[in-house]
Amino acid sequence: MLCRMTTRRALVLTPLAAPAFAQAPWPNRPVRVINPYAPGGTTDVIMRLMAERLERALGQPFIIESRGGAGGAIGTAAGAQAIDGHTVVVTNTGPLSVAPALPNPPPYDPARSFTYITMFGGAPILVAVRAASTITTIGEYIAAARARPETISYGTSGVGSIGHLAGLIFEQATGARLLHIPFRGASEAEVAVLGGEPTSIVNTLGAHGGAVRQGGLRGLAVTSAERMPSFANIPTLVEAGLPGAVVTNWFLLAGPASMPAEHASRINAVCQAAMAEPVIVERFAQMGLVSLGNLSGAQIRDFVAAEATRWAPLVRQAGITG
DSSP states (O other): OHHHHHHHHHHHHHHHHGGGGSOOOSOOSOEEEEESSOTTSHHHHHHHHHHHHHHHHHSSOEEEEEOOOGGGHHHHHHHHHOOSSOEEEEEEHIIIIIGGGSSSOOSOOTTTSEEEEEEEEEEEEEEEEETTOSOOSHHHHHHHHHHSTTTSEEEESSTTSHHHHHHHHHHHHHOOOOEEEEOSSHHHHHHHHHHTOSSEEEEEHHHHHHHHHHTSEEEEEEOSSSOOGGGTTSOBTTTTTOTTOOOEEEEEEEEETTSOHHHHHHHHHHHHHHHTSHHHHHHHHHTTOBOOOOOOHHHHHHHHHHHHHHHHHHHHHHTOOO
């Protein structure tokens, strides 16, 4: 009798215990999205477009938190170190393929510290001056920079940012010497240039396209191989005789290395669907953002490594210390 009762109890308890092994749906609370720059830049604009779609599809808020500093490395490090299971980071070239080459690299390894989720695309760098400037063409800008070393200044999103490196490439290609003035983000740099100092801005086109269209900034050149369809009146540096000055700032979404692959896949699927929407296609085009393809996490990792191979020698040669 005792044996039969024990067996019966086991049969009753087994189905009650099964639900304890079922995984809770993810996300099951708000997701924090770290933007490693000041609000208003390209990373911020991209992620606000994506956050709306992610919230609708996944049923939880995607809350953007701006944590600027160190050319994007501080916020990117926070994304790599997150342990709450509900944090991702939208980041770009500087923190992932430039900062690791600095003498004091950030506390993360781009090859091991992240689960890469989605590649949003790449955009060229814009060289622009305020509309009231006496400099009206890229030729005049080059001539002025050559004639008066370090009197032509340029603002960027920070030391070691892709805009900073584009400025260094420009100097190498032209023999000019510019004065670099770093800011904490694109918005701060733009406000300063519109206010009269520095002379120019050298930063991602997407962050400043609105100011160009509205007439506050005058675009002198972009660093794409060919003119951007949405900014067809702005020539390229290639047209100015600088074929080696093709530079792209790319943007991606990543989670910490501990992020489960299925969570990354869920986010990627929503982002890919969003980027196929006509309204998003048009918005990205207005920002000068060009698709780099629906890359897998492994492909994004390889892409980041290849970009680091390109930029590391320039970082060391220029003596950038961070």
